[in-house]
Amino acid sequence: DIQMTQSPSSLSASVGDRITITCRASQIISYYLNWYQQRPGKAPELLIYAASSLQSGVPSRFSGSGSGTDFTLTISSLQPEDFATYYCQQSYSSLWTFGQGTKVEIK
């Protein structure tokens, strides 16, 4: 199975901050990388697919980059509604896997 490792596991930030979350795959996955946001008590929501394509309706402050094994999710100016847990997920193999998640908390 392809292992996905996110860093950091958690971070504290303030409204308006720029933050970056990293995701590393255990093998090359090209651009087959998606990002999801999950707020407490809510269903996950798709933010980014194919490593850098913004899902319809997602604010432009979210962006994704990377290819191969190393990927990043950036929030350019953190908003109150962005405090949540973020997951990367690979769709390169037929057995999909998620990263362990990065919890973004209010400083």
Added chain:
Amino acid sequence: EVQVVESGGGLVQPGGSLRLSCAASGFTFSSYDMHWVRRATGKGLEWVSAIGTAGDTYYPDSVKGRFTISRENAKNSLYLQMNSVRAGDTAVYYCARGDVTTVTGHYYYYMDVWGKGTTVTVSS
């Protein structure tokens, strides 16, 4: 409105069985892959199973041989039959639609519509 709604969760004893359902609406169900994903309390998301439009199925080792995903296109419904359940199967189970987009000639897959989840508790 495009949506999926899960049902069937509850309390089940270790070694027992449970069947989850997912009702889809607002889209042509038969044209989409479908997935089950779970999240245990205090843990992250775990992909549990997928079924393609042709009925092909996929499972991680953690549930392979115990869980069975199926679909009934005439009823716009997805199912997850859970057998020989364990305490580690306790989680909120989400149904999700799988979609695909072509970017520079390549097909990229993701889950774009999610339900609110149904809770499964495995305990004696």
